[in-house]
Amino acid sequence: MATDPALRQDTARQWFQSLRDRICAAFEQLEDDLSGPALKAVGDAPAGRFERTPWTRDAAGGAGEGGGGVMAVMRGRVFEKVGVNVSTVEGRFTPEFAAQFPGAQEDPRFWASGISLVAHLHSPLAPAVHMNTRHIVTAKSWFGGGADITPMFPESDHARADAARFHAALEAACDGADPAYYEKYKAWCDSYFYLPHRNERRGLGGIFYDDLDSGDWDADFAFTKAVGEAFLGCYPPLVAGRMNAAWTEAERRQQLIRRGRYVEFNLLYDRGTQFGLKTGGNTEAILMSLPPQAIWP
């Protein structure tokens, strides 16, 4: 039950790193476990391993600017490309951004720490996924994050089954914190991961929350941890259940088209991407979310 602000921030930062470590280990285990037709489809490639690259934020001037993170990337045989970034940065919002963040009008200083993950898989039968949790401190302090799943064939029975399991895990995490959270954060996710110019959802949803400050820091942090643990508990088994099956060229082509939509969402609408690129974030880390390959036929 941390009450000192600096201690709280450090606790959150360490947890984001611990979650990263456990997710990377689980994903590397999937790399080891690949077998069957899919292993032949990727030419008996060796099991992938994450490569970690630390980076430092350019101190754009002023006291307390800076921080950095670690970009962990794996280009494997199950995961065509997966990035797991943790970062802890601090600085001052420009007036343009201060208007958008609680507490930043009073004092432009901010501290932010979080984990962000996007996975694009070789198999078109396995869902792509995004997960992010973060803690931000200005004159106020809050948590945000969520996780959402993007099957390549969202109408298919297998995708619907995967999405149901994914939602069930997130719902349980929500219910442990507040019975109202799941419906609210599910709806938020659906409205956020939407491409108006296509009149399409990005995928089959999940949960999305932001500005969470219930007044009980420990409870909000516990909920954020539960979201991360739910992701870790449910997504690797979903992949394990799909990754070994054979796929067709037509399925691969459909996957590459869906990935084009993923690019469109991230560059046109994603607030994290826009925010990161405009505040001097690490471009490689931010754009790690883009798929390894996409088509616009």
Add this chain to the structure above:
Amino acid sequence: MATDPALRQDTARQWFQSLRDRICAAFEQLEDDLSGPALKAVGDAPAGRFERTPWTRDAAGGAGEGGGGVMAVMRGRVFEKVGVNVSTVEGRFTPEFAAQFPGAQEDPRFWASGISLVAHLHSPLAPAVHMNTRHIVTAKSWFGGGADITPMFPESDHARADAARFHAALEAACDGADPAYYEKYKAWCDSYFYLPHRNERRGLGGIFYDDLDSGDWDADFAFTKAVGEAFLGCYPPLVAGRMNAAWTEAERRQQLIRRGRYVEFNLLYDRGTQFGLKTGGNTEAILMSLPPQAIWP
């Protein structure tokens, strides 16, 4: 020397269509002329032909809303994907957009006609290209447009030679109108087609102009026509000079990476894309600029 506004608008609209017809014919001729190693590289595919698809703008309510255009697309053996769109639309700016357009604060009605072209080629040795000219009428009236070239190996001698010829043609078009135009519009192009998050130019430039209303409509239209004619005169021969040569897998890979940057620019920064998508434009026509394939390795 048209002075009646409606007649002027019709004259401009017809010229955009005429330019489209001649560009499409020139590009189809290149398809016919492909030979040598490149023809083998594309598996002796047949010469491509443009397919034209008319579309109508949704009348979102209000008198005079509407218009539409024709999307011409070719997926050929020289041109992996090229889109040439002409459109003529009219409507009313929302307050958000009215603030950005000359004359629109007085009266939100607008009329706009233009041609827009983006070409992505099979050969990594031939430059991608973009060309657009347009005439917009609000309470004011102006022309805008330009053309810019994106070689896949911008540092190479062959790319620099192509860019020099491309710039020379545009410079001549500028000089016929005003000796100050080329330097001004070249600089505008360089600052516009720039990716700040990469600290990279999109390509090797060209010219970009907007809000052109010198007070002499005929002169401004003549300049706009000269830009279009310069493009038609110089780009097809550039392609003809590069398209038949063999390329390597490494060159193709570099091309796909450069195309990823092209996607980033168009979705993150291009004003035409943002404007089109947010004003209910035709999504397929607007995103025709995206490359057929791109990678973010």
